[in-house]
Amino acid sequence: MNIAILAGSNKQSSTSTKLCRYIARRLEERECEASLFDLYSRPVPLFSPDNRNPADVNLAALKETMLKADGIVLSTPDYHGSISGVLKNVIDHLGFDHFDGKVVLSVCSTGGAVGVSPLLQLQVMVRAVHGVNCPEWISIGGENRQFDAEGDPVSTHVQERTIRAIDYFLKLCRSLRS
Template identity: 55%
Template sequence: MKIAIISGSNRASSSSKLLAKYVGSKLEEKGCEVTFHDLFEKPVPFYYPDERDQVDDVNLQLLAKTVAEADGIVLSSPEYHGGPTGVLKNALDHLDSEHFDGKIVLVMSSAGGAVGVSTLQQLQVIVRNVHGINCPEWISIGGDQRRFTSEGEPESELIKKRVARTLQYFVTMIVNFRK
């Protein structure tokens, strides 16, 4: 099972990126083939609808190929002013139903406050509009829950349990949908 993880942070070492990497490692433990696309390290150009078919960018081509070939998709973003980052929204604007149609999508966020629910809701609306299937579970970390060990694991046992439960649900949805 192929999983594409898109990290939409504007920072080199953000908690949403650490969460995405942790989730990727847990999916690999479940036997998934994970491809991690970090929009900080591999940015894509600004989306221009009039020039959509003329964009020749290596990072964009890699992103589109990764998502198109995936069985499931994970979107991870910090919450900036009540929404996902501009870099993630811009990347998603380049993609459409040919990339997401009928695929299970898990959304995650990291917020300075308690939780990043606005980001999660907005990402789920975007997923619906590109014909993806939202996983009804999501992962949101906030405040002290955003602490990770030097090995890249959440310090909070509650977050580890939440991730494990959510990923089990996510993977089961993908398996059942592919039957």
């Protein structure tokens, strides 16, 4: 199974991106091909309705990754109770072809306890592009945003929660594929 992971932060040492890397490793352990698209290192141009398909190597690679995906992980930091601008920009560039009938797992990292507002907003956007929201989501906040030298969350609670969400996400992806 091919899973596209969009790390929607424009911060180099983003904890939401670190969580994406951890998720990618866990997916690979489950014999999935995890394609991590880090929007910090591979930015795409600002969306404009006047030019819906600008010539951009990162945007072309993103669209190809999304078309191949059987499932999608969308990750964002919590910026003032919402998703990051770079992730919203990418969703604006994408459409039904990239999301239709695919399960989407929403992920958030927040300075507070839980980033519920960005997760709810992601679910609204996923529905608008005909994606299927996974009932599970992952939110890390406060001290739970610490990672060790290997890139694993320090908190065993975060590790266990992430594994449970990934397993449910993959179960749903497999059921919709068959």
